[in-house]
Amino acid sequence: MSVRSELSKFWRIMTDPAYRAFRAEYKAFRAAHGKNTPASYTGLMPGDVVLDIGGYHGDWAEAMAARYAVNVHVFEPHPRFATMIEQRFAERDDVVPHAYAIGSADAELLLSDDENASSALVADGPTAKGAVRNVAEVFKEFGFEKIGATKMNIEGGEYDLLPALIENGLIDQFERITVQFHKFSEGDRKRRDDIREALSKTHTCVWCYPFIWEEWHHKALRGSPE
Template sequence: MSIKSELTKLWNIATSPSYRAARAPYRAFRKEHGSQTPAQFPHVRQGDVVLDIGGYLGDWSADMTKRYGVVSHVFEPNPGFAAAMGERFGDYTDVHVHAYAVGSEDGALELSDQANASSALVNEGPTVKGMVRALGAVSADLALGDVAVIKMNIEGGEYDLLPAMIDSGFMQRVDRLVVQFHKYSSEDVARRDAIREGLSHTHVCEWAYPFVWEQWARKDA
């Protein structure tokens, strides 16, 4: 984070009640879970498959493979980040890096190049091009069966991918989902609510900090 953005955040905290209220779920999450992406899954066993959707630099996959001995498929459409993970995990047999996003259908992305906040929904600053592959083709190509955990942090792409996972029945094979929803407009509140309603048919919400992180468990897991 830049000095300017850090100073802006501190100013908003000091002067804006609405900003402080919006930050409350983040503060509550950090108090309960710490500042890192959730990676505590006691049900996971060695050899289980996990999906790291929005891998960035691969820290979550590295943590999960070290902690539980899982096999991780990492999806990252930003070519620079994907290349960096390719080098990082070049000698790993349990981390597989895929240089594309997963979505409801094949396509292309123009991503804002903003480190771990890179998004196809933000048009400011420099951009890079990425690729999207349809969920069904990805699942077939990788011969995905049961999935122990999906970690999803894709800067707004969740509003396309999660409905496809729900409608196709893919979520019925997923034991745990930990997802970060993103709020770029007021419409995203209703979009999140609709997805949560869809998830509730097969999963229960174990905890939620709105637009920070939330975790869902399959009802029969």
């Protein structure tokens, strides 16, 4: 990191209370869960269906398949990353790549080209085209019923996908959800709050670090807190 970047970070820590609070939450998350995407689930069984929504390079899918012997479906709309995932798991039956996102309706995405921060909500810099498929149609096509665990890191797409899952009742099929909400504007705080309120009708939040990671378990899941 450059001296300028270090000074900029120091200045934000000194002058921005919200940034200081976020840094404190991030340190607490790292202490509890480590620096990587959470991938530890009690009660997940071999053969369970797991969804990696926002696959990037496929590392999380690889870790889940190796640790739990589950069947992982990876959704990644960015063409460069989707190709990498398809090549990585070409000889595997336990990891199934899908070169598109899932959301409320079929659509075309114009994505920023920013590695694991690539987003349809950021317009600066180079772009790439991807696709979204209607999540209800995808679930019907693949016969998804019970989803043992889901990782969702889709750079703002959660504000479309989660309400769609809730509104059409598919959310009831998800036993464990680990989601990263993203904050691109102040309005995202209310959007997140509204989704969490709706999600709480079927699921319980078992741990939460706002706008970092949080995990929800279905209320009917054995051992889940009421």
